[in-house]
Amino acid sequence: MRxxxxxxxxEQAAQLLGKKWTNLILRILMGQPRRFGEFxxxxxxxxxxxxxxxxxxxxxxxxxxxxxxxxxPVFVLYELTPKGxxxxxxxxxxxxxxxxxxxxDGQSVRTARRR
Amino acid sequence: MRxxxxxxxxEQAAQLLGKKWTNLILRILMGQPRRFGEFxxxxxxxxxxxxxxxxxxxxxxxxxxxxxxxxxPVFVLYELTPKGxxxxxxxxxxxxxxxxxxxxDGQSVRTARRR
DNA sequence: CCGGATCCTAATGGATACTG
DNA sequence: CAGTATCCATTAGGATCCGG
Numbered sequence: 593m594r595x596x597x598x599x600x601x602x603e604q605a606a607q608l609l610g611k612k613w614t615n616l617i618l619r620i621l622m623g624q625p626r627r628f629g630e631f632x633x634x635x636x637x638x639x640x641x642x643x644x645x646x647x648x649x650x651x652x653x654x655x656x657x658x659x660x661x662x663x664x665p666v667f668v669l670y671e672l673t674p675k676g677x678x679x680x681x682x683x684x685x686x687x688x689x690x691x692x693x694x695x696x697d698g699q700s701v702r703t704a705r706r707r
Numbered sequence: 708m709r710x711x712x713x714x715x716x717x718e719q720a721a722q723l724l725g726k727k728w729t730n731l732i733l734r735i736l737m738g739q740p741r742r743f744g745e746f747x748x749x750x751x752x753x754x755x756x757x758x759x760x761x762x763x764x765x766x767x768x769x770x771x772x773x774x775x776x777x778x779x780p781v782f783v784l785y786e787l788t789p790k791g792x793x794x795x796x797x798x799x800x801x802x803x804x805x806x807x808x809x810x811x812d813g814q815s816v817r818t819a820r821r822r
Numbered sequence: 823c824c825g826g827a828t829c830c831t832a833a834t835g836g837a838t839a840c841t842g
Numbered sequence: 843c844a845g846t847a848t849c850c851a852t853t854a855g856g857a858t859c860c861g862g
Contacts, residue, residue: 627823640824643825667824
């Protein structure tokens with residue numbers, strides 16, 4: 593078997609999930625639709641620029657839908673699409689693995705390599 | 708519920724899986740232990756520098772074990788640890804999701820946003 | 823209230839050459 | 843055979859300020 597070609601969708605999915613803040617945003621959305629400002633309250637360390645960028649990426653991927661309520665003041669909701677909802681299985685499998693193999697201290701598992 | 712803190716292990720796992728070439732390396736290792744040069748044959752586009760870097764990262768995470776056969780010429784095998792083997796469930800869940808939600812063309816799913 | 827525009831720095835990845 | 847070392851281009855992310 594040759595492995596010269598990657599699955600582009602897999603790559604895209606994995607790289608998206610690996611980006612900073614993405615998983616946090618997804619988790620928050622898994623509970624319920626959220627407004628832009630709610631993310632900021634929930635995660636003060638996440639800047640508006642990155643929040644906006646991540647939401648846009650997820651929207652581009654069809655994982656998140658942006659719903660604009662057309663009244664004043666402007667009111668925007670972000671919610672998971674079906675595609676996004678099915679990501680929950682992935683998120684949980686990563687979490688399960690991480691929980692199972694967590695190590696307590698920050699030490700490397702790797703034994704010293706000879707130089 | 709507050710989401711001000713991320714699960715560091717989850718983050719680390721997701722970010723590792725999202726790095727370029729990592730998933731390919733894992734897939735190759737899931738079949739059987741491999742030698743350094745075998746990766747290069749299987750994936751010619753992957754440079755020695757990055758291959759070495761990825762393997763080292765996976766080793767540091769305790770996902771891959773580096774086994775040196777002490778005879779001439781030097782002979783090195785990389786193999787999955789139990790921790791690494793259990794990543795297969797994660798890889799498969801990502802693949803399942805990616806397969807289910809693949810789109811054929813390169814077009815964005817997102818409907819145009821008003822500017 | 824919901825972002826966009828800018829600027830700057832750090833991290834990532836590719837190419838190439840060299841070594842125990 | 844199995845890597846390191848170096849250099850460079852691109853990308854990702856944080857900080858800050860501005861606008862409909």
